[in-house]
Each structure stands twice: as C-alpha cells, then as structure tokens.
Amino acid sequence: MKKRLYMPAEISDYPSTIRSKFRELFNQEPVIIRSPGRINLIGEHTDYNMGFVLPAAIDKAIYIGIQIREDNEIHLHSLDYNDHHTTTTDQIVRSGKLWPDYILGVVEQVLRFAQDDSNSGITNATKQHVFASAAKQGFNIVFGGDIPPGAGLSSSAALECATAYALNELFGLGVSKMDLVKISQAAENEFVGMKCGIMDQFASMFGKQNHLIRLDCQSLEYTYIPFNLKAVKVLLFDTRVKHSLASSAYNERREQCEEGVRLVRERKSEGGSQKSEVRSLRDVTEEDLLSYVKPVNEVVYNRCTFIVAEIQRLLVGCKDLENNDIEAFGKKMFETHDGLSKLYEVSCKELDILVDMVKDDPNVLGARMMGGGFGGCTINLVKNEAVERLTKKVSEMYKKETGVEMLVYEVGVENGTQIIS
Structure with a gap:
C-alpha cells in the first residue's frame, strides 16, 4: 500500500x-x-x-x-x-x-x-x-x-x-x-x-x-x-479505506492488459497481419478480443474488454460535454463504474456501496469510483439544490453500512501549476 x-x-x-x-x-x-x-x-x-x-x-x-x-x-x-x-x-x-x-x-x-x-x-x-x-x-x-x-x-x-x-x-x-x-x-x-x-x-x-x-x-x-458546472457540483465521497490489494492488483492489471495485446498481436501475425500494428489496447477492437483472447483466457478478456470500451466511452462522452449534455455524460460515468467493478475488478465493497446509494437518485447525474481502486473516493455530479440533502443522507447510510465516517470534498476545476508570488 x-x-x-x-x-x-x-x-x-x-x-x-x-x-x-x-x-x-x-x-x-x-x-x-x-x-x-x-x-x-x-x-x-x-x-x-x-x-x-x-x-x-x-x-x-x-x-x-x-x-x-x-x-x-x-x-x-x-x-x-x-x-x-x-x-x-x-x-x-x-x-x-x-x-x-x-x-x-x-x-x-x-x-x-x-x-x-x-x-x-x-x-x-x-x-x-x-x-x-x-x-x-x-x-x-x-x-x-x-x-x-x-x-x-x-x-x-x-x-x-x-x-x-x-x-x-x-x-x-x-x-x-x-x-x-x-x-x-x-x-x-x-x-x-x-x-x-x-x-x-x-x-x-x-x-x-x-x-x-x-x-x-x-x-x-x-x-x-x-x-x-453552473447547475452541478463535483462531490467526492471518501470511503476512508485503502485495501492492501491496491499496489499488487494495479501491477497485475497492467500485466493482464499486456497479455491481451500479446495474444492479439500473435494471432493476427499468424493470419498474415503485421505484428507492429498492435502495440497496445488502443490498437485492439472488441472483435479482436472475442476472436483471439476470450477463447484463451476469460479473465484477460474481461480486463481488455473494459479498457477498449472505456476508450470509446470517453470519446463519446466528450461529445456529450461539447453539447452541454451533462446527463448523457453522467450515465457513462455509471457505466464506467460498472465495468471497473465487474470486468476490471478494481472496486471494493465500500466504493460499490457509495455508487449504489446514489445511482437511482435523480439529483445525481453520474457517479463512479475514481483512481486505481480498492478504496479512495467516488466522484459524483450532483445538482446544486440537492448537495446538502444528499450529503447528509449518504453519510448516514454509509456509516450505518460500514461503521466508518465518510468524508466529503467539494472540488472546483482550476488552472494548473503556476507562480503565485
């Protein structure tokens, strides 16, 4: 850790x-x-x-x-x-x-x-x-x-x-x-x-x-x-836990993704394609994974499937933001969490609890775990008028479920590194 x-x-x-x-x-x-x-x-x-x-x-x-x-x-x-x-x-x-x-x-x-x-x-x-x-x-x-x-x-x-x-x-x-x-x-x-x-x-x-x-x-x-961010706030709900799996699991996920790339590259090479065309999961399609990875290793297939889908989800999500469609973007955040939890398997009980608590609330446009996984925060897009009520409700529910006092941070989006004086 x-x-x-x-x-x-x-x-x-x-x-x-x-x-x-x-x-x-x-x-x-x-x-x-x-x-x-x-x-x-x-x-x-x-x-x-x-x-x-x-x-x-x-x-x-x-x-x-x-x-x-x-x-x-x-x-x-x-x-x-x-x-x-x-x-x-x-x-x-x-x-x-x-x-x-x-x-x-x-x-x-x-x-x-x-x-x-x-x-x-x-x-x-x-x-x-x-x-x-x-x-x-x-x-x-x-x-x-x-x-x-x-x-x-x-x-x-x-x-x-x-x-x-x-x-x-x-x-x-x-x-x-x-x-x-x-x-x-x-x-x-x-x-x-x-x-x-x-x-x-x-x-x-x-x-x-x-x-x-x-x-x-x-x-x-x-x-x-x-x-x-005129109509919504970005709230971070801190689980206040960090499980010891985090570091080893992070390295393991990297290795599994590399294994998926290797399988696709080798199978395509056998079929006459150039090895150099597949350098990372950026160069891999869902069809490649179904054909070349799933028959060999189901776990590696799940990991790679999440990554390939997530790359496309982000690109479409950017178009949502450019159209000022925060609700459509927020739905993709929920999809991301589902994939991180079930396919990439880097979530944990506490993170899943926090997302489950808000996923059916109409005042929460999107939520997911953020970061490497196995603890840390969920990130939530919450309508301005619901911030106080939601924070109180989720804090009480989380304490009842886990026995832990959740921390809440509201964050704004600011400029990068600079001299201030």
Whole structure:
C-alpha cells in the first residue's frame, strides 16, 4: 500500500505560512509555486494502455516556497509533517522516509535532463551552461498542501510538478511544460518506484479553469473540453479505506492488459497481419478480443474488454460535454463504474456501496469510483439544490453500512501549476 505523502495540518493560508516559515528557517524571501491535485471524470486505467483520459486540475493544491542557496546543499521542510531533510546536489539518494523522495526524484531527473543534449529543453550552449550552474547550486524548499491525503487526488504528482516548475523558474532552465511533465513522471516511476501513467502530472501542469483535458496518452496531444458546472457540483465521497490489494492488483492489471495485446498481436501475425500494428489496447477492437483472447483466457478478456470500451466511452462522452449534455455524460460515468467493478475488478465493497446509494437518485447525474481502486473516493455530479440533502443522507447510510465516517470534498476545476508570488 502506498504511504501518504503528507499528513493533514490545520493551516488556512499555505502561501502566508510558507513565507513566514521560510523567513524563520532560511532568512530569505521565497518564490511560491502552486500545483494542483486532479480529478479524472472518465477514462480509468486507460493511460498505461495508451488510450484517452479526461482529467482536470482542482482547487486543492501543493504549495512550494523555494530560493537559491550559495552552496550545494538542499534543505527541504514539510509543513504538514513538521519534518526536515537535508542533502547535497551530489548526494541525491532515497531519504528513507518517502516525502522528500518526490522532490529529490525530480532533482535527479533535472540533472539527467541537463546532461542530454538531445532534449528539447536544451537548445543552445547558454542553456547548457545554466544547467551546469544549477547542478552545482543548492536550494531551500518549504512546502505543504490542502489536497486531502489518501483520497486519490494525486498529491504526489502535484509535488513533483511544483518542484520541476520551481527549479525551472528559479534557475532559468527554459524547459517546456511538456518536458517538465515527463521529468515529473520519470521521478515517480524511477526514483519513488511507482509505475504510474502520465495523466496525473499532465493534469497538474496543464489544467485550465472550467475545462477538462482530453489527453491522448499515446501521442500526448490534448484538447480542452468545456466543463459547465453552473447547475452541478463535483462531490467526492471518501470511503476512508485503502485495501492492501491496491499496489499488487494495479501491477497485475497492467500485466493482464499486456497479455491481451500479446495474444492479439500473435494471432493476427499468424493470419498474415503485421505484428507492429498492435502495440497496445488502443490498437485492439472488441472483435479482436472475442476472436483471439476470450477463447484463451476469460479473465484477460474481461480486463481488455473494459479498457477498449472505456476508450470509446470517453470519446463519446466528450461529445456529450461539447453539447452541454451533462446527463448523457453522467450515465457513462455509471457505466464506467460498472465495468471497473465487474470486468476490471478494481472496486471494493465500500466504493460499490457509495455508487449504489446514489445511482437511482435523480439529483445525481453520474457517479463512479475514481483512481486505481480498492478504496479512495467516488466522484459524483450532483445538482446544486440537492448537495446538502444528499450529503447528509449518504453519510448516514454509509456509516450505518460500514461503521466508518465518510468524508466529503467539494472540488472546483482550476488552472494548473503556476507562480503565485
């Protein structure tokens, strides 16, 4: 089970608190970066299958204060843990306590990026000189955030993007936002050790107020889709559980999808088609799965069937949103949950209970589990006038069914990573 990045703290104004703590610890004025968490409306587990996702940056974020040092030391302070970590630019190793690793992993990737002349972020000798200087110079960071911990809103990606963006600004590196996203993802994949797709970091960096991002995880092309929230609220119902299956099951699902691709590729190759035509489930049809996968492995067939259907469901759902048909879009969210629960089998009793409680309520336009699965939140589109009544009803029913106090978060859709002062 993935450990929490930070613990909740009673801080109402993170930028002011960070600035005050920075002065206290370092006697410096920091540059402050805001990097948001994310929701994903539809398109779950499609990112590592080279499909489409539909995330948005939210109005809850990680805040970083940063400033250059005169030596090569790196000083990190977590407000929410009230903890400090110190190292140097030539000693970038895992900390043994997780939270510094999301920052240190980004530093490692930035230094690697600096040494690779082929990267689009290095276009001339001047930028190479800036990178060389940055590699020798340390910095101070104080950070904290109001992203609810353990809710599946990608606080880790927010911290990685905040760090990458901050270093880019602080040292004048001139790296593109797209490359900052790739650096952030690589930090989590290679340094932290979580083999996540690119969606979380992309949404945190490229978010746009009142818009979702239709991201093609194969080409990284993206389109902003209007998200009209005048009549509805986005509510997250937090189960407050995270079952230990999550990490191993995530890796297992990836392997099963890869097995489905392998079966289709080999069978098509036997029939004279080119192997290279099938690189991921993005290249597979439902007919392919019926012909080549179902006769061999029913479980793999179910997994792949969900992914192929989910990719198409997302594309049609985007057309619903472009036509301002939230109700049609919401129905697809219910369909997604059904597939995640029955075919992909990454839901759990608590998530299913929350979706079942609202699926027949006319004031709930759509609901589903959100994230990797086995706990975390459901995401719900609820009519404005029903928010208070529904929240009260579901909270009471959930407590009666499970004995657990459900948490509720209302989220808005905001801009991505940026300097705020």
